[in-house]
Amino acid sequence: MDHLLERITIDPNICHGKACIRHMRWPVEVIIDLIASGMSFEEIVIDHPELEKDDILASLAYAKITLSGKSLLEIS
Template sequence: MSKRFPRITINPDQMGGAPCIRGLRIPVATIVKLLAAGMTEDQILQDYPDLERDDIREALAFAAEAVNERQLPLVESTS
């Protein structure tokens, strides 16, 4: 995709154009969801043998940057 995120690829003909890891059919969102669910890097690497540890770390960095690039609709708490 870019020099900043060389492991992230976006192909409109693959996975609906979702950002993926190195052209694999593994979306960045999948990696982030697995980490959020409590999986460790080692567990993810075991389940997805095509991934490398740097792929996971770059997916997190890419996701953090993506969140910074847009406003997210948040609902105020009414408690």
């Protein structure tokens, strides 16, 4: 899971410091919304070719960590 979490970046200059994918303007919450809307991983990657399957898995891993009450700093 650690290699996936390396894909999650937090930069105050990108999306107001929200957790994003690889310094891009793709907040984790948007990826989670796409999954929640019923899109498959394959559909997401086809519609948004700048994303990779591991970005989606990283978003889910990050969501799991934050729901457990931990932060990326505690996991690193």
